Amino acid sequence: MKKHISFEAIMNMEKQERVHFANSLSGFKSVCLIGTQNKLNQTNLAIIDSLVHIGSNPPLFGMLFRPGVVERHTLENILETGFYTINHINENIYKQAHQTSARYDREISEFDVTGLNPEYKSSFFAPFVSESHVQLAMKFKEKIDITINNTVLIIGEVKDVYFPENCFREDGFLDLEKAQTITCSGLDSYHKTVQLDRLSYAKPNKTITSLL
Amino acid sequence: MKKHISFEAIMNMEKQERVHFANSLSGFKSVCLIGTQNKLNQTNLAIIDSLVHIGSNPPLFGMLFRPGVVERHTLENILETGFYTINHINENIYKQAHQTSARYDREISEFDVTGLNPEYKSSFFAPFVSESHVQLAMKFKEKIDITINNTVLIIGEVKDVYFPENCFREDGFLDLEKAQTITCSGLDSYHKTVQLDRLSYAKPNKTITSLL
Numbered sequence: 001m002k003k004h005i006s007f008e009a010i011m012n013m014e015k016q017e018r019v020h021f022a023n024s025l026s027g028f029k030s031v032c033l034i035g036t037q038n039k040l041n042q043t044n045l046a047i048i049d050s051l052v053h054i055g056s057n058p059p060l061f062g063m064l065f066r067p068g069v070v071e072r073h074t075l076e077n078i079l080e081t082g083f084y085t086i087n088h089i090n091e092n093i094y095k096q097a098h099q100t101s102a103r104y105d106r107e108i109s110e111f112d113v114t115g116l117n118p119e120y121k122s123s124f125f126a127p128f129v130s131e132s133h134v135q136l137a138m139k140f141k142e143k144i145d146i147t148i149n150n151t152v153l154i155i156g157e158v159k160d161v162y163f164p165e166n167c168f169r170e171d172g173f174l175d176l177e178k179a180q181t182i183t184c185s186g187l188d189s190y191h192k193t194v195q196l197d198r199l200s201y202a203k204p205n206k207t208i209t210s211l212l
Numbered sequence: 213m214k215k216h217i218s219f220e221a222i223m224n225m226e227k228q229e230r231v232h233f234a235n236s237l238s239g240f241k242s243v244c245l246i247g248t249q250n251k252l253n254q255t256n257l258a259i260i261d262s263l264v265h266i267g268s269n270p271p272l273f274g275m276l277f278r279p280g281v282v283e284r285h286t287l288e289n290i291l292e293t294g295f296y297t298i299n300h301i302n303e304n305i306y307k308q309a310h311q312t313s314a315r316y317d318r319e320i321s322e323f324d325v326t327g328l329n330p331e332y333k334s335s336f337f338a339p340f341v342s343e344s345h346v347q348l349a350m351k352f353k354e355k356i357d358i359t360i361n362n363t364v365l366i367i368g369e370v371k372d373v374y375f376p377e378n379c380f381r382e383d384g385f386l387d388l389e390k391a392q393t394i395t396c397s398g399l400d401s402y403h404k405t406v407q408l409d410r411l412s413y414a415k416p417n418k419t420i421t422s423l424l
Contacts, residue, residue: 002347002374004334010271010370013384020384022268025348025373027242027300027388028395028405029265052264052276053241055361056234059222062358064264064274088239091408095420102414113416122216135214136237141360146274148354148367149267155360158222161237162214172225172232173398176239182408183240183395186385188423189410193240193395193403196303200400202314204325208307211400 023049024186031184033097034063035085035118035127036077043118043127045110046074047100049184051086059158060141061086066151073106078154082140083125087132090180094190122160133179135162173198235261236398243396245309246275247297247330247339248289255330255339257322258286259312261396263298271370272353273298278363285318290366294352295337299344302392306402334372345391347374385410 010018030051037043050064065075078084089097096114104110111118111127118127119135128135137160144153167175176193183191198211222230242263249255262276277287290296301309308326316322323330323339330339331347340347350368357364379387388405395403410423 001377002345003377003380005373007270007369007371010373011269015269017384018271019268020381021386022271022370023265024384024386024388025271025298025346025370026263026265026273027244027346027393028240030239030241032239050264051238052262052274053235053238054276054358054363055278056231057223057227058219058361059230059234059237060361061238062264062276064266066267086237094408095411098411099414099420102416102418104416108416133214134237134239142358144356144358144365146266146354146356146367149270149272151266153356153365155358157219158234158237159219161217161222163217165213165215168215169232172229172236173401174233174236176236176397177403181239181397183405185388185393185405186410188412189385190408191389191405192408193397193405196306196394196402196404198398198401199307199310202311204314204316204320206314208311 020187028183028185028191031089031182033087033089033100033129033132034074035087035129036074036081037126038077038080042107043109043111044073044077045100045114045116045129047097054155060155061158062153062155064151064153075152075154078140079143081125084138084140084156085126085128086136086138087129088134088179088181090133091182091192093131094182098188124160133164134176134181136160232399240395240397240403243301243394245299245301245312245341245344246286247299247341248286248293249338250289250292254319255321255323256285256289257312257326257328257341259309266367272367273370274365274367276363276365287364287366290352291355293337296350296352296368297338297340298348298350299341300346300391300393302345303394303404305343306394310400336372345376346388346393348372
C-alpha cells in the first residue's frame with residue numbers, strides 16, 4: 001500500500017518541504033558544474049541539476065534557470081559572452097560543487113572559495129573545472145522563456161568534449177561510471193552508480209540482450 | 213591527458229555512434245515510463261529519459277519529444293486527452309521498460325507486449341504502471357516548440373504522487389534509493405545507485421555538513 005500525496009497537499013506544504021519533495025519526484029538527475037566568465041574575465045561556477053539532452057545532430061543540451069536565484073550570474077555571463085562549460089561532478093569534488101550553490105556576491109568567484117581550479121584550453125573563452133573528468137565546451141544557441149513559471153531554458157551546442165580515453169566505447173557510448181561521474185536526487189543528495197547492464201536496441205518480437 | 217573530440221568530429225561520426233555519444237554527454241539521467249491512453253482507451257507506454265524539473269510551486273515537470281520517433285503515440289495521447297502518468301523504473305522492470313522503446317504499431321499496447329500491468333486509481337484517466345514504486349499523475353499544461361531542432365517540450369503539473377511510505381523524510385525529501393528507482397546513461401545503460409551523502413544547505417563562510 002502506497003502513501004498518496006495530492007496536489008493540494010503539496011501546495012499546503014511549508015515552502016522548503018515542497019521544494020525538497022518536488023525536486024525528488026523527477027528521479028535521479030544529471031548534476032554538473034557550469035563554468036562561465038563575464039567580459040571582464042570575472043569567473044563564476046554554478047551547480048546545475050536540470051541538464052537535458054535536446055538533440056544529437058547537432059549535439060544540443062538545455063538547462064533551466066530560475067531568474068533571481070543563485071545561478072543568475074551564470075545566466076548573465078552566458079547571455080553576455082555566449083560561452084560556457086559543462087563539467088561532470090565526481091566523488092572527489094561533490095562537496096565543493098555543492099558549496100557553489102551558496103549565494104555569493106557577484107565579485108566573488110566560486111572557483112576561489114571552493115578551491116576548484118579553472119582550466120583554459122584550446123583558446124575557449126569560458127573556464128573548465130580542472131578536477132572534472134568529463135568537460136564540455138558549449139556555445140549558446142537559444143533562450144526560451146517558459147512563461148508558465150518565469151523560468152528560462154538555455155540551449156547550447158557542444159563545441160568540444162574532453163574525457164578519459166579509457167571511457168570511450170567503439171559504438172560511441174561513453175562509460176560515465178568509469179569516468180566516476182555521479183548523480184543527484186532531490187536538492188542535496190549525491191550518489192555514485194553501479195551499472196546493471198547495457199541493453200541491445202529494442203525491436204518488436206525480438207528478445208533484448210546484454211551488450212556487456 | 214584527456215581525449216579531445218571536437219564539434220567537427222562529432223558531426224563526422226556515423227549516425228548511430230553520434231547518437232550514443234551525444235546521449236552520454238549529459239551525465240546520468242532520470243528514466244521513467246510514461247503511461248497514456250487515447251480517447252478510445254487504447255493504452256500506451258513509453259520510456260523517457262528527458263524528464264526535467266521546471267518548478268515546485270506549483271510542481272511542474274517537462275519532458276522532451278522528438279516528433280516522428282517512437283514516443284509519438286505518447287505525445288498524441290497527451291495532447292488529445294491532457295493526462296499522463298510518470299512511473300519510476302526499478303531494477304525489477306528495467307528490461308521491460310527498455311522494450312517499450314521498440315517501434316510498435318499504434319494498435320499495440322506496450323503494456324501487453326511487456327507484461328507490465330496498467331493500474332487505474334482515484335478515477336485518474338491515464339494508466340499507472342503497477343510495478344513502479346513511485347508514480348505521478350500528471351495534467352498537461354503547456355507545449356513549447358523548440359524550433360532549433362524541431363523538438364517539443366511538454367510541461368505538466370503533478371496532481372497526485374504515490375510512493376512507499378518508508379521513503380518519505382520529514383523535510384520533504386523522498387529517498388529514491390530506498391524506493392529502488394534506477395538511473396540511466398547514454399541510450400541503453402541502466403544503473404542503480406549508492407548514496408554518498410546528503411549535504412546541508414550551502415551558505416557563504418559556512419562549512420557543509422552531512423544530513424545523514
